[in-house]
Amino acid sequence: MNTSPTVDDLLAGLIVAISDDILPNVANAKAAATAMMMQAVLQSVRQVLPVYHANITDEHNQMTRTLRETADVLGGAIGPEADRIRARAAELGARADLPAPPDQAATMAAHRTLSEALWDTIADLDVLQRAGDHRADAALQVVRGHLGPRYMRDVATVVVGAGMLGRG
Amino acid sequence: MHEQLAAFVLRSLPGARDVEIIEFAPIPGGFSRETYRFDARVGFDDREEVLPFILRKDPPKEAAILHTSRAVEHHLIEAIRQHTSVPVSRSYGFELDPAAFGEAAMLIERMHGSGQTSNLFNGGPDEHQVDDVIRHLCEVLVALHEADIAALDPHGALADPRGVGVDASSWDTYMDTTLQYYIDSAPDMAFDPTMMLMLDAALTLRRTKPRPMPLSLVHGDFNPANFLYADGRVTALIDWENSRIGDPREDLGWMTTMDILSNTSVMAHPRDEGGFLAYYNRLRGTDITMEEVDYFTLFGTYNVAVPVNSAITRRVRGEHQQFLHLYLIQASAPTIPNLARMLNYPGVPG
Numbered sequence: 001m002n003t004s005p006t007v008d009d010l011l012a013g014l015i016v017a018i019s020d021d022i023l024p025n026v027a028n029a030k031a032a033a034t035a036m037m038m039q040a041v042l043q044s045v046r047q048v049l050p051v052y053h054a055n056i057t058d059e060h061n062q063m064t065r066t067l068r069e070t071a072d073v074l075g076g077a078i079g080p081e082a083d084r085i086r087a088r089a090a091e092l093g094a095r096a097d098l099p100a101p102p103d104q105a106a107t108m109a110a111h112r113t114l115s116e117a118l119w120d121t122i123a124d125l126d127v128l129q130r131a132g133d134h135r136a137d138a139a140l141q142v143v144r145g146h147l148g149p150r151y152m153r154d155v156a157t158v159v160v161g162a163g164m165l166g167r168g
Numbered sequence: 169m170h171e172q173l174a175a176f177v178l179r180s181l182p183g184a185r186d187v188e189i190i191e192f193a194p195i196p197g198g199f200s201r202e203t204y205r206f207d208a209r210v211g212f213d214d215r216e217e218v219l220p221f222i223l224r225k226d227p228p229k230e231a232a233i234l235h236t237s238r239a240v241e242h243h244l245i246e247a248i249r250q251h252t253s254v255p256v257s258r259s260y261g262f263e264l265d266p267a268a269f270g271e272a273a274m275l276i277e278r279m280h281g282s283g284q285t286s287n288l289f290n291g292g293p294d295e296h297q298v299d300d301v302i303r304h305l306c307e308v309l310v311a312l313h314e315a316d317i318a319a320l321d322p323h324g325a326l327a328d329p330r331g332v333g334v335d336a337s338s339w340d341t342y343m344d345t346t347l348q349y350y351i352d353s354a355p356d357m358a359f360d361p362t363m364m365l366m367l368d369a370a371l372t373l374r375r376t377k378p379r380p381m382p383l384s385l386v387h388g389d390f391n392p393a394n395f396l397y398a399d400g401r402v403t404a405l406i407d408w409e410n411s412r413i414g415d416p417r418e419d420l421g422w423m424t425t426m427d428i429l430s431n432t433s434v435m436a437h438p439r440d441e442g443g444f445l446a447y448y449n450r451l452r453g454t455d456i457t458m459e460e461v462d463y464f465t466l467f468g469t470y471n472v473a474v475p476v477n478s479a480i481t482r483r484v485r486g487e488h489q490q491f492l493h494l495y496l497i498q499a500s501a502p503t504i505p506n507l508a509r510m511l512n513y514p515g516v517p518g
Binding site for chain 1: 359360361362364367368371374375483484489491494497501502504508513514515
């Protein structure tokens with residue numbers, strides 16, 4: 001996957017395009033309001049995405065503790081409701097904490113460093129290939145063997161529909 | 169705008185004494201230029217005519233994908249009209265002073281014919297015409313490739329129109345200097361390091377040059393969106409801004425790529441001739457192989473990818489805010505498997 005532009009770059013680009021390319025050409029007031037609502041939703045998605053998995057994980061771990069503490073405070077209360085609360089605490093509250101997701105920015109930076117290393121490797125291999133070292137041909141196929149399936153997966157992930165929009 | 173446009177039409181049409189602009193509207197598509205259609209009611213001394221026009225205008229410089237000259241494009245179109253049978257729109261003139269339209273612009277005839285070429289494919293309403301249209305398209309391309317370079321480019325403006333050090337004095341120098349331009353451009357066009365496929369492509373192209381072929385004028389953006397058609401014939405080959413002296417196989421290769429990106433199948437027609445390449449070979453008496461088309465699919469794709477990806481890089485760096493460039497990242501992705509296949513990437517279906 002690309003690390004640039006980021007998903008956030010794409011969302012920010014959509015917000016700008018709605019302002020620059022859509023809104024000036026919208027004559028209908030309701031449509032203009034809808035376009036501005038779209039911008040607000042997109043901005044909200046920009047704000048949610050960086051923290052989404054960290055917050056979901058954190059909330060999961062807090063909820064297990066909450067279920068346990070609720071049952072503890074309830075103590076020996078009797079009745080089917082109290083029994084169900086203790087059962088939830090015993091089953092769901094006993095779940096192990098989920099591990100915190102890795103920092104997205106750090107992951108992308110590490111990915112980028114390795115991609116740049118492969119870039120430089122392809123350039124170095126070309127020098128060896130042109131010098132007639134056939135081991136470099138085989139070595140290049142190793143790099144290509146990594147990239148081929150990766151590109152196929154990327155294309156399957158990002159492509160929308162068939163054909164370029166806005167042309168004949 | 170209308171006032172400036174009327175003045176432009178007036179000075180481009182000898183004998184015109186007054187001009188009224190009517191039905192001015194932008195045309196979607198055409199990713200590199202801003203294009204508008206309009207009619208002009210033109211008064212001459214002895215008559216009045218309503219003439220159909222296209223205004224092609226450069227986008228703002230920071231957002232431009234191709235930095236090309238409207239003057240060069242004008243002179244080329246007029247030379248093609250004069251010296252070949254290739255159907256083209258008449259170019260009436262150009263305006264390089266940005267004071268008139270904000271950027272340089274040119275005025276061309278709006279030809280009859282449909283530009284909705286996707287209607288020829290995939291069960292579209294004009295699919296019954298596809299073999300006839302593509303047969304003629306192939307004949308048009310052959311006429312272009314066999315035209316006298318000296319007649320079409322008398323001043324050498326198309327030998328290195330980007331000014332990047334291409335030497336078209338022979339096939340070998342053309343290939344060597346163009347490939348060096350590609351390799352030197354790789355860092356600028358890599359908006360992301362995953363574009364290392366393109367670096368690999370340029371280096372591989374340099375290591376595996378095919379047999380030579382006489383250079384010709386190439387269209388440079390020969391793709392399924394750059395022709396008009398009517399009644400089974402091509403009425404105009406359009407968008408000449410990337411034309412240059414080059415290897416004619418580049419046009420075949422770029423069409424192969426754009427068939428994939430456009431979800432069309434130009435290269436499979438005319439079917440009764442065994443497809444575009446077979447018919448092209450028969451018309452020219454050549455024996456261009458699929459392997460050579462593959463080579464020039466990479467080569468021709470690279471030629472367009474350099475300016476397109478460089479413009480995307482500028483967008484990613486925040487040098488401009490055009491949305492089109494972000495769209496092009498995912499819109500151009502379907503060509504990656506084909507490029508990887510031609511480079512023999514393991515794990516990519518053949």
